[in-house]
Amino acid sequence: MHEMAEAAERLRVVVRLLSRRAQVDTAEEGPTRSEQAVLAWLDERGSMTLTALASAENIRLQSMGQTVDALERHGCVERSAHPTDRRQLLISITKDGRRMLQKGRDLRQARIVEAMETLLTAKERRTLVSSLELLERIVSWEGSRRQNRQARRVLEGPQ
Amino acid sequence: MHEMAEAAERLRVVVRLLSRRAQVDTAEEGPTRSEQAVLAWLDERGSMTLTALASAENIRLQSMGQTVDALERHGCVERSAHPTDRRQLLISITKDGRRMLQKGRDLRQARIVEAMETLLTAKERRTLVSSLELLERIVSWEGSRRQNRQARRVLEGPQ
DNA sequence: TATTGTTATACTCTATAACTATA
DNA sequence: TATAGTTATAGAGTATAACAATA
Numbered sequence: 001m002h003e004m005a006e007a008a009e010r011l012r013v014v015v016r017l018l019s020r021r022a023q024v025d026t027a028e029e030g031p032t033r034s035e036q037a038v039l040a041w042l043d044e045r046g047s048m049t050l051t052a053l054a055s056a057e058n059i060r061l062q063s064m065g066q067t068v069d070a071l072e073r074h075g076c077v078e079r080s081a082h083p084t085d086r087r088q089l090l091i092s093i094t095k096d097g098r099r100m101l102q103k104g105r106d107l108r109q110a111r112i113v114e115a116m117e118t119l120l121t122a123k124e125r126r127t128l129v130s131s132l133e134l135l136e137r138i139v140s141w142e143g144s145r146r147q148n149r150q151a152r153r154v155l156e157g158p159q
Numbered sequence: 160m161h162e163m164a165e166a167a168e169r170l171r172v173v174v175r176l177l178s179r180r181a182q183v184d185t186a187e188e189g190p191t192r193s194e195q196a197v198l199a200w201l202d203e204r205g206s207m208t209l210t211a212l213a214s215a216e217n218i219r220l221q222s223m224g225q226t227v228d229a230l231e232r233h234g235c236v237e238r239s240a241h242p243t244d245r246r247q248l249l250i251s252i253t254k255d256g257r258r259m260l261q262k263g264r265d266l267r268q269a270r271i272v273e274a275m276e277t278l279l280t281a282k283e284r285r286t287l288v289s290s291l292e293l294l295e296r297i298v299s300w301e302g303s304r305r306q307n308r309q310a311r312r313v314l315e316g317p318q
Numbered sequence: 319t320a321t322t323g324t325t326a327t328a329c330t331c332t333a334t335a336a337c338t339a340t341a
Numbered sequence: 342t343a344t345a346g347t348t349a350t351a352g353a354g355t356a357t358a359a360c361a362a363t364a
Binding site: 033063066070 | 330332334
Binding site for chain 2: 017113141
């Protein structure tokens with residue numbers, strides 16, 4: 001029991017540090033992390049509404065609106081009218097957006113791949129890969145007690 | 160080669176989601192995540208200067224100043240004069256600070272421990288624990304190409 | 319001159335509240 | 342009345358720049 005509490009603590013810390021590093025590593029260049037996530041969804045899905053994007057990322061509609069606004073200002077996405085429901089707007093990725101997506105992937109992966117290859121043995125790399133599935137399971141778990149105040153996340157998406 | 164790029168991508172995504180979950184899970188109650196980290200350092204080390212805290216968390220002195228200011232306003236830490244060097248201020252945790260630290264630990268760990276115990280088998284838990292050491296190694300790696308513009312981090316601390 | 323710290327300002331990512339337009 | 346989206350505002354967690362005090 002104590003053992004899992006300690007593991008949870010270490011996980012929390014390392015996640016916070018990794019998260020900050022991811023933020024710092026791509027400053028100045030390429031899309032921000034949340035922009036990157038949106039571009040990846042649009043690249044995979046073709047086009048999505050704001051509501052769908054917000055639900056996919058498990059954030060509020062209004063928060064997603066700000067990210068999409070920024071992407072639109074940079075010419076990475078476009079809004080277009082929904083064919084039948086005039087309340088909805090379909091958001092799609094542009095050619096420039098795809099370029100940004102690739103640039104973001106390259107920038108973000110470079111350091112972490114180098115770290116994995118430099119620091120870990122082949123066996124350790126396998127352990128790490130195995131644990132990814134476990135972390136993904138944990139992060140998509142909704143908890144047993146209270147429901148989130150928000151709609152279910154759709155976690156099977158890209159980034 | 161491709162395999163590690165994919166692993167890096169998955170790691171990046173899961174870290175971002177875990178990080179947001181950690182943010183959301185403790186809203187409204189207890190210390191914020193960065194306050195929590197500072198309280199944990201002070202609890203372990205007794206007292207530290209602002210510079211030492213900033214270096215420990217690998218953030219700028221000015222950023223740490225803001226976190227410490229907030230903690231001081233809430234009565235969780237105190238500043239006191241350094242015995243010999245009048246430029247330095249020693250920051251230490253108060254009794255209220257220790258209470259907050261414990262509260263934060265309880266709040267933050269509850270969900271993740273429950274997830275680990277509910278979702279993972281004993282073997283999977285061992286895999287996860289093994290991978291923590293690997294992630295810690297990766298996050299403390301400085302990279303081979305360019306040096307960070309910042310001082311080295313001291314990573315062996317608590318949270 | 320180098321080190322420690324403060325103050326001012328800004329950006330990212332998320333939130334809530336109040337609103338409009340359409341179904 | 343419910344749903345899709347916008348606008349305004351705020352807080353957490355960083356950052357940089359310019360400064361003052363002390364070593």
